[in-house]
Amino acid sequence: MKLSSGTIRLIIPAASLALLLAAVFYMQPRAMSYTGLNLLFNLAIPIALATIAQMLIMSINDLDLSMGTFVSFCACVAATVLQTSPLLGALIFIGAIAVYAGMGMLIHVRDLPSIVVTLGMSFVWGGLAVLLLPSPGGTAPTWARAIMTAKPPLVPMAIIASILIAAVTHYIVMRSSFGVLMRGTGGNDRSVERAGWSVIGIRAATYALAGLFAIFAGIALVGLTTSADANIALRYTLLSIAGVILGGGEFVGGKVSPIGAVIGALTLTLAGSFLSFMRISPDWQIGAQGAILIVVLALRLALNRLEKREKHQ
Amino acid sequence: MTLQKFLTEKPWIWSFVASIIVWITTVLFTGGASSLGLSQAALTFAAFSVIVGIGQMFVITLGPGNIDLSVPATMTLSGTLALKLMDVQDGMILFGLFASIGIGLIIGLGNYILIKLLRIPPIIATLSMSFIVQSVAIWSNRGLRIKPPETLAGFATSGLFGIPNIALVALVLSVIAWVLLEKSIYGRWISAIGQSRFAARMAGIPVDGARLVTYMLCAVLASVCGYLLASFSGGAALNMGSEYLLMSIAVVVVGGTAVAGGNSNIPGIWGASLFMFLVVSMLNTYGFGAGFRLILTGFIIIAVILLAGGHKSHR
Structure with missing residues (x-):
C-alpha cells in the first residue's frame, strides 16, 4: 500500500493525540463519556480556530505574532459591542478583516518582515482591547453562548465542532483552487506570479481569511467563558504556532495541513488535562507541556527519516 | 549626495533622531x-532592553527563522536563582553573577541541542525550552521575594x-559586542551564515559551532540582564521578563537590523x-491612557519599519 506524504504527515499528530487520549481514559475512565469528552475538549474549539488562522498565515511563509492579542480584541468586541448592538459589532469585525487584508498587502508591497508588522499590530490590538474593556467584564451574546453550550445527541459539541472546522478548512486549503494558489504562493510566489495570478490579491485574501477565523476564535472563546478581558487569549500566539507545527505544518514552503492543525490544537489542550490527571504539581505543568512538544517533534523527526529512507530504496 | 549616502549606509541614525525629537517634546x-x-530613567530602562536586544540581534543575524523566544524565561530564572544563591550576602555577589552566567550557558546549549538534534525550527525549540525554564523558575521561586545584596542593589x-x-554596563557590553560583530572573524561568520547558510558551509565556516556560540551568547546576555534587573527592582518576580519578549525583537528591528539576517548593527x-x-x-506625560499608549506604540513600530524597510531585502 502506498501512502501519500500528506497522509504520513498526519500519522504522528493523530497517533500522539490517540495516545494521550488513551492515557487520559486509563487514568480517569469517567472521562470516557459524553460530558467527560466535552469537558476535555471544550476549550480546544477557540484554540483550533486560532491555529487554523495562524496556519493560513504560515502557508504563505509569514508568521502572525499578533494572533493572541487579536483574538483577545475580538473576544472583547464580542462581549461588548456585538452583544449590545450586533450591527455595529459586525461592522467592527468587517473593519478588522479589512485591516488584516491591508496588512497582507502592505507586507507584500513593501516587502516587509511579517514578524515585525504583526508585532506592531499586536500593540494596536492590545490597546484597542484595553480601551474597550479596561477591566474584565462584558457578556457573551446569547447565540454564541447557545452554540458553545449546545448538547447535540450522541457526539459532544466539541468533537462535532472540531470535525466541522477540520472539514471546512481542509476543503478550502487542500481542495479549492484558492487553496492551491495560496500554498503555491508559499512554495514559490514568483512562479505563481509568472503564471498570471495576482500574488498581492492572494496574500490579501489569505490574511482576510485568517482574520475571519481569528474572529470566530474570539467569539467561540467568549461563548465558553461568558465574559472577556483584554488579556484573555494572549497565550494563543504561541499555542497557535505550536499547534500548526505539531500538526505537521512547516514554517516555509506552503506545507500545511488543516486537519493536522486541528489535531495539533486538540493535542495541546489535552496535554493540559493529561497533566492535571497525572497530579503533576502546577509548578511543572508548563514545563511538562514543553516536554510533550519536544517528544512529539522528536517522533516526527524519526518518522521523516523513515520516510526518506523508503524513498531512497 | 554624501549626506544621503551617509544616511542610507547608517540606518540607525533615524532611531537616534527620533529619540531626540521625542525627548525634546516631552521636556x-x-x-x-x-x-x-x-x-x-531613559538610560536605565533602555540599558535593560539593550542588553537583551544585543543577544537577540546576534540570533536574528543568523538568518530567517532564527529568534530566541526563551529570553523572558531565562531572565526570570537567572534573576530568581541568583538572588536565592546570594541570599542578601554581599560576599556572594560575584558568585551570583557567575551562577547566572552558568544558567545562561546551559539554556543556550539546551536550545541549540534541540535545534540541531531534533531539527526543530528555532522558534519552536526556544519556545519549548522557555516552557521548561519557566517551570523551573516557578518551582524555585515559590512566591518568595528575596532582596538583592545591599551593595549590588546600591550599584x-x-x-x-x-x-x-x-x-555603563550596557555600554561596555555593547562595545564588546560591536568588536565581536564588526572586527572579529566570528562576526563575519555569523553575517555570512545569515546571508546564505549553504554558501557559508561551502566556504568552510564552522556553521554549527558559530550558531551554538550565538544561542549561548544570547542566553547569557538574557541571564545577565535578569540578574541586573532583579537587583535593580529589589527582587525577582515571575513575570519580570515578559515584556522583554516583544521588546527584544522590536529594538533590534527598529534599530535597523535586517530581519532576514546577515546585516546587523x-x-x-x-x-x-x-x-x-x-x-x-x-x-x-501627555496624559494618554494605557490603551492609547499601546496603540501609538504599535503604529510607531509599523511606521519605523515602513520608513526603514524601504529597500528590497533579499530572501
Whole structure:
C-alpha cells in the first residue's frame, strides 16, 4: 500500500493525540463519556480556530505574532459591542478583516518582515482591547453562548465542532483552487506570479481569511467563558504556532495541513488535562507541556527519516 | 549626495533622531523641569532592553527563522536563582553573577541541542525550552521575594557622574559586542551564515559551532540582564521578563537590523531602546491612557519599519 506524504504527515499528530487520549481514559475512565469528552475538549474549539488562522498565515511563509492579542480584541468586541448592538459589532469585525487584508498587502508591497508588522499590530490590538474593556467584564451574546453550550445527541459539541472546522478548512486549503494558489504562493510566489495570478490579491485574501477565523476564535472563546478581558487569549500566539507545527505544518514552503492543525490544537489542550490527571504539581505543568512538544517533534523527526529512507530504496 | 549616502549606509541614525525629537517634546511639555530625571530613567530602562536586544540581534543575524523566544524565561530564572544563591550576602555577589552566567550557558546549549538534534525550527525549540525554564523558575521561586545584596542593589540603582551604572554596563557590553560583530572573524561568520547558510558551509565556516556560540551568547546576555534587573527592582518576580519578549525583537528591528539576517548593527539597538522608552514616557506625560499608549506604540513600530524597510531585502 502506498501512502501519500500528506497522509504520513498526519500519522504522528493523530497517533500522539490517540495516545494521550488513551492515557487520559486509563487514568480517569469517567472521562470516557459524553460530558467527560466535552469537558476535555471544550476549550480546544477557540484554540483550533486560532491555529487554523495562524496556519493560513504560515502557508504563505509569514508568521502572525499578533494572533493572541487579536483574538483577545475580538473576544472583547464580542462581549461588548456585538452583544449590545450586533450591527455595529459586525461592522467592527468587517473593519478588522479589512485591516488584516491591508496588512497582507502592505507586507507584500513593501516587502516587509511579517514578524515585525504583526508585532506592531499586536500593540494596536492590545490597546484597542484595553480601551474597550479596561477591566474584565462584558457578556457573551446569547447565540454564541447557545452554540458553545449546545448538547447535540450522541457526539459532544466539541468533537462535532472540531470535525466541522477540520472539514471546512481542509476543503478550502487542500481542495479549492484558492487553496492551491495560496500554498503555491508559499512554495514559490514568483512562479505563481509568472503564471498570471495576482500574488498581492492572494496574500490579501489569505490574511482576510485568517482574520475571519481569528474572529470566530474570539467569539467561540467568549461563548465558553461568558465574559472577556483584554488579556484573555494572549497565550494563543504561541499555542497557535505550536499547534500548526505539531500538526505537521512547516514554517516555509506552503506545507500545511488543516486537519493536522486541528489535531495539533486538540493535542495541546489535552496535554493540559493529561497533566492535571497525572497530579503533576502546577509548578511543572508548563514545563511538562514543553516536554510533550519536544517528544512529539522528536517522533516526527524519526518518522521523516523513515520516510526518506523508503524513498531512497 | 554624501549626506544621503551617509544616511542610507547608517540606518540607525533615524532611531537616534527620533529619540531626540521625542525627548525634546516631552521636556518641552514639562517646561524643562524633568530633563535630567527623564534622561537618567531613559538610560536605565533602555540599558535593560539593550542588553537583551544585543543577544537577540546576534540570533536574528543568523538568518530567517532564527529568534530566541526563551529570553523572558531565562531572565526570570537567572534573576530568581541568583538572588536565592546570594541570599542578601554581599560576599556572594560575584558568585551570583557567575551562577547566572552558568544558567545562561546551559539554556543556550539546551536550545541549540534541540535545534540541531531534533531539527526543530528555532522558534519552536526556544519556545519549548522557555516552557521548561519557566517551570523551573516557578518551582524555585515559590512566591518568595528575596532582596538583592545591599551593595549590588546600591550599584544597580546609582550612577557615575550622573550616568546610571546599568547604562555603563550596557555600554561596555555593547562595545564588546560591536568588536565581536564588526572586527572579529566570528562576526563575519555569523553575517555570512545569515546571508546564505549553504554558501557559508561551502566556504568552510564552522556553521554549527558559530550558531551554538550565538544561542549561548544570547542566553547569557538574557541571564545577565535578569540578574541586573532583579537587583535593580529589589527582587525577582515571575513575570519580570515578559515584556522583554516583544521588546527584544522590536529594538533590534527598529534599530535597523535586517530581519532576514546577515546585516546587523549595534548603535541602532541603543537608539531604538531609548526611543521605545521615551515614547512611552512622552505619552504618559501627555496624559494618554494605557490603551492609547499601546496603540501609538504599535503604529510607531509599523511606521519605523515602513520608513526603514524601504529597500528590497533579499530572501
